Structures are given as C-alpha cells and as structure tokens.
C-alpha cells in the first residue's frame with residue numbers, strides 16, 4: 001500500500017493530500033485513492049460519483065456547493081495547473097466564511113479533500129487543465145448553488161494576471177453574494 005501524506009489547512013477537515021509517486025524510466029505510478037489508506041487517516045471512504053472536466057487558461061469555475069445534500073470532494077489535476085479554493089460555509093464552524101487555497105497540478109499531484117459544507121472553485125493557470133474529483137454524495141441539480149468568486153466579503157486572493165480575460169459560465173456570472181447566503185449546513 002502506497003502511503004499518503006496529509007497536511008491540515010487552518011480549516012477543520014480541509015486537508016491537502018500528497019500521494020507517493022513511483023517514478024521510473026517509463027514514467028510514474030500513483031494510487032489516486034485507496035480506501036484503507038484513507039481510513040487510516042480518518043478521511044472519508046464513501047464516494048458515489050467521479051467527475052472530470054477540461055478547461056482552458058483563464059477559466060474560473062465556482063464557487064459551487066449543494067444546499068440539500070452537500071458534497072465532500074476529493075479533487076486533483078491530471079494535466080495542467082489550477083489555483084483551487086475552498087470556502088467554509090458550515091454555520092457552526094469557527095472558521096465560517098474563511099477560505100484556503102492550494103495549487104494543484106499534473107506535476108505536483110497534490111489533492112485537496114473538501115468536506116461537505118464548503119463552497120469550491122478553481123482558476124486554470126495553464127493552457128489547459130484536466131480536473132478530476134470524487135464526490136461523497138450525488139449531483140443534485142435542484143440544490144446546485146454558489147457564491148460569486150470575487151465576493152468582497154470573502155476577499156479571495158485569486159492569482160489573476162493584469163488584463164487577463166476570465167472565462168466564466170453564464171450561471172457563474174450571476175451567482176449570489178456571500179452576504180445573501182444563509183447557511184443551512
């Protein structure tokens with residue numbers, strides 16, 4: 001069993017996971033998920049959905065969450081590089097409204113485990129990025145919700161270059177502000 005290294009962020013339950021990478025002449029091998037290893041570290045082991053997206057440079061997806069059956073997400077990048085952000089929306093949390101970020105790339109192979117009750121989004125830093133994630137509960141289009149990525153109260157420091165054209169979905173351009181969001185997590 002290949003070991004993972006788990007690093008806490010300042011937000012309870014939100015962790016950075018680094019897998020063991022076995023490199024050789026052919027390339028590399030890693031375990032992207034191993035139930036026993038996750039159990040050993042007290043991480044969730046029930047995932048019901050695997051997703052993949054590809055995005056161009058400057059694409060920003062988020063900040064997303066589901067109101068009814070909040071999803072825990074184990075996210076990583078296969079190729080490319082993104083700036084990945086998670087915002088604590090858990091009403092009873094001492095870090096409610098706080099965010100943490102990590103650069104995930106096809107080179108560093110880092111993963112982010114984002115517990116239920118967080119909003120999540122990412123900005124693509126490379127020409128293209130293939131992003132993949134496991135979810136602890138199924139997608140529910142009826143409780144799909146979100147907060148604007150540049151909400152002033154959240155104050156997320158996105159690494160957006162001068163004059164860069166961001167590409168957002170029509171849905172993401174009209175997300176609500178944090179102050180309008182009433183937590184029910």
Ligand SMILES: Cc1cn([C@H]2C[C@H](O)[C@@H](COP(=O)(O)OP(=O)(O)O[C@H]3O[C@@H](C)C(=O)[C@@H](O)[C@H]3O)O2)c(=O)[nH]c1=O
Nearest residue numbers: 051053061062063064065073120121122139140169171
């Ligand atoms: C997320 C999702 C979307 N879809 C559909 C709905 C829509 O027609 C199309 C694209 O959906 P979206 O525009 O919401 O995709 P996207 O903007 O990539 O949404 C994702 O963003 C990141 C930041 C997350 O955290 C994810 O949980 C998810 O919300 O795919 C599914 O069928 N199943 C799913 O699980």
